[in-house]
Amino acid sequence: MATANKPGRFVPTLTQVVQTASSSAVELPAFTKEMQEELVMRVMQRLDVALEKKLPIALSRLVLAHMQELGPRLWEEVSTVVQQSVAQAVAQELEARNIQSKSSP
Secondary structure: OOOOOOOOOOOOOOOOOOOOOHHHOOOOOOOOHHHHHHHHHHHHHHHHHHHHHHHHHHHHHHHHHHHHHHHHHHHHHHHHHHHHHHHHHHHHHHHHHHHHHHHOO
């Protein structure tokens, strides 16, 4: 059982003292509901401008990376489909010619 002087078995203990600079701390004024709403509106406007610039760049990088990765697989798949289609068309044509030559007197 833990005594009053010792922490419990699973209680984390502080091993390093963190110094804070109280003189550099900025005290925020108390915000009214109107001030909060205005602050949110202004932050959203700034965010909108920033995202308008940054999102297209980030998305184009992402799309380009995916296309570079996907490109070889796409060509492989297209090549396979074309080869199968050509083989099937040639086989059908040869079969049609065989049928015609057998039915011709």
